[in-house]
Amino acid sequence: MRVGIISRLGLRGKLSILIILMLAALSLALNFYTANNLADAINQEYVRRAVQLAGFFESELDIHSVPGNLEVDELQRQIDSLVGKDDELEKVSVYAPTREGVVVIASSAADSIGRMADKDEAAPIFSGETRFIENGTDGADGKPEGDGSGHRTTVQGGNMVEMLAPLHDNDGEIIASIGIHLNENARDSLILSQKIRFAIISNAGLIILLVILYFSLSRILIRPVQELTESTQLVGEAGWRQPSGVTRNDEVGNLARAFDEMAVSLESREEEVRLLLSASVAVSSELHVDKILQILCEKIAASMKVTYCRIALLDDSGENMVVKAESTTREVPDWHKGVGQSIPLSSVKYHRRVVESMEPLVLKHDEHLINGASQEEWEWALTSDTRSALLLPLISKGEVLGVVTLGEMRRWERSPFSSKKIEFYQILMSQAAVAIENAQLYEKTEWQVRELSIMHKISQAFTSTLDYQEVVGIVAKRVGNFIGAQYASVLLPDDRCQYLKIAASYNLSAEYVWTVNKKSRIPVGSGPLGMAFSQQRPFFINDVENDDSYAPWKHVAAVQGYSSLIALPLMAKGQTLGVICIYFDQPRHLKKNEINLLITAANEAAIAIENSQIYENLQDAFVGTIKSLAETIDAKDAYTRGHSEKVALYAEATARSLGLEGEELQTIRYAGYLHDVGKIGIPDAILSKPGKLTIKEFNIVKKHPVLSDRILKPVDFPFPVQPVVRHHHERYDGKGYPDNLAGEEIPMGARILAVADSYEAMTSDRPYRKALSVDKALEELRRNSGTQFDKRIVVEFTSIVSADKPASRRLRKGA
Secondary structure, eight states: OHHHHHHHSOHHHHHHHHHHHHHHHHHHHHHHHHHHHHHHHHHHHHHHHHHHHHHHHHHHSOOOSSSTTOOHHHHHHHHHHHHHHOTTEEEEEEEEEOSSOEEEEEESSGGGTTOBOOHHHHHHHHHOOOEEEBTTBOSSSOOOSOOSSSOOOOOTTSOEEEEEEEEEOTTSOEEEEEEEEEEHHHHHHHHHHHHHHHHHHHHHHHHHHHHHHHHHHHHHHHHHHHHHHHHHHHHHTTOOOSOOOOOOSSHHHHHHHHHHHHHHHHHHHHHHHHHHHHHHHHHHTOOOHHHHHHHHHHHHHHHTTOSEEEEEEEOTTSSEEEEEEEEESSOOTTOOOOTTOEEEGGGOHHHHHHHHHOSOEEEESSHHHHHHSOHHHHHHTOOTTOOEEEEEEEEETTEEEEEEEEEEOSOOSSOSSOHHHHHHHHHHHHHHHHHHHHHHHHHHHHHHHHHHHHHHHHHHHHHTOOOHHHHHHHHIIIIIHHHTOOEEEEEEEOTTSSEEEEEEEESOOHHHHHIIIIISOEETTSHHHHHHHHHTSOEEESOGGGOGGGGGGHHHHHHHTOOEEEEEEEEETTEEEEEEEEEESSOOOOOHHHHHHHHHHHHHHHHHHHHHHHHHHHHHHHHHHHHHHHHHHHTTSGGGTTHHHHHHHHHHHHHHHTTOOTHHHHHHHHHHHHTTGGGGGSOHHHHTOSSOOOHHHHHHHTTHHHHHHHHHTTSOOSSOHHHHHHTTTOOTTSOOSSSOOOGGGSOHHHHHHHHHHHHHHHTSOBTTBOOOOHHHHHHHHHHTBTTTBOHHHHHHHHHHHHSOSHHHHHHHHTO
8 A cells, every 4th residue: 555655646745755864864873873982982091091092001011020120100190190280190000919919000090009909900010911890899799999908989979980901011921900990971072072062963964864865866757857857858869879778667657668668669770770871981982792791791781780600602603601790799609710611502402492482581599499490500500509599591683692590599578570681681682683793793804814814824834945944933823822822733644644743733742743743643634634635625623631532632731731723634636735733722612704714825825735745846846957967977987976965964063053944055065965065077087096185186076166166056056155166275374275265255065065074074084094083073173273274164063073962963974
């Protein structure tokens, strides 16, 4: 009944009742505290004071024993001084044990000195405790002040309060007790004054508290109504804010709840409109699909207050879904970052249903959902803590591009995805689909332009080289960098067309090349690379680790560290020349246009490789012709048979060691074979003479470099062979022939050839002498270093021949 009456009161009535009740309760509590605690607190203060006085006497008197060394006169003087200074002290007495018993040995009342102490006055000496006695008694025996016979007397001037405390010597032993007598009237006056003071302060505090309470309760009760009024005005102006948050069971609470529901609804609508506008502006300014999807994902997750958002698109085949964007608004325990990851559409039951039906699907976390979704779907698109989810189709021109997944981990009494929300999301997805379609068109055009540019650069680069390694490097550098590849190789079949071997590579380690060529060979028609050759079509491995077709070569992939690859046949004139393989260090899903670009590049590379093979065949024929000519010349003299080939070998090895390569290396090799071609014009009698040549004969021999130059002049060599052949008998000091060149004037190839020619001549038998040993020949080179020969070349040549390596041993044998 009372509750009903109170509930019917207005706000002011409730406020008045509450203040009156609180005021009464506080007044009772304060009176109770004053009555029970203030007097006790003052009594305790007096006891503390007695203890302090006892300590004062202990510190002022040099007390070592009882009773012999007790300075009674000094003690009496201190007592008289103390009583004279403190008006509250009526009497101070010191009690000490003697042979007759405990007596008063010093007192402010002279007639008490020598009196026997009663048991209360003597008690602190034996118990060590401080005692408090009020109204002439201690509340235990009710006896008046002691007169030596065990009875108490009343002090003149009213009742007294006595406090008794023990006195200690320096060793901590109790030797006496002190009694302090206060007039009770003085104490009562003090208590009364403190009560009055406390009453004034407490009443003032109550008044202040009453004021604070009034304003606080007014704020609590009245302000919500004011806030609701202001919020309603703002709603009328279309500028609403967050709901008031007032939760009550009275009329204010009812009004607040009604307003909150309205504010939430209006705010939700405003957020939807704002999201539509911001998303439209954001995606319209982007021309790349992935960025559009990420912007859309982040805005949906943040604006619609869902736990996470994921967007997955169908790949070119339409059989797989690839995560393109994702965003979370709070920490998700089982969240796996999956951008770029793909999963077969057949493995995600609910996503497949959305793709096929083109209708949104709401999921709730129950047994049906747990059992219905596959483990892959939970791990790929949902999480184990998802309480509800919404799957939305992304549709453009009647075709599903992908699925947007919104997940909510919080528990809701009703589904967070209402029909109105779903309708709004569908509108948003329609706008996004248009932006995605435009971006795809832009990306396609951009890709085609870049593809044409790359292929143009590749074609230009291929026309400037006839080397396998350079062809592979061009493909890997141009195309590989464009699509994010790290390695590349060209594999050609062996002579029996049974196995594929790496003929050229880009960024692949020597260990990997050796492993593939020698240990883990690739049979034609087996594995992705072998089938690319035999079936004349590309083979793509998305994840080497999980693809059974690449199982025999998984350990090989671990050697290099790649995770995916694509093998493309090298086709020229309908024939398969080999396979070009592009490797990626991460699992990859290549788009259709990326594969087409690689196919085009492979076709261009096949033409370039075919040209390089033709060039190599021509070059081999050319070298064979030169070697035949050199052998013909060497055959004129049995002692010089094989001389030109050995000189070419020594010269090429020295040039490589000095860092020469390419055309310079080819020039030195050809010059080595042809350096003595001019001897064809020297009479055999001179070349085969067993004894020492005359000056005239030697001058004839010295003409052979010039004759070689004349013979080679009509030949259109691709490299500058003639200067090297002409000057291979020049000396570093300028005393050679035929042109007396010196130092750096002599071509580098000619300086190398001079050392190689001299060494081969010294280590070969001649008609007029036996061959020198390797050590003696090298010593002779060192002795003429800096005069006849370039010192740097001699040092390099000597180190090559002297090294304990298979190649060096072959050089020493002249092989």
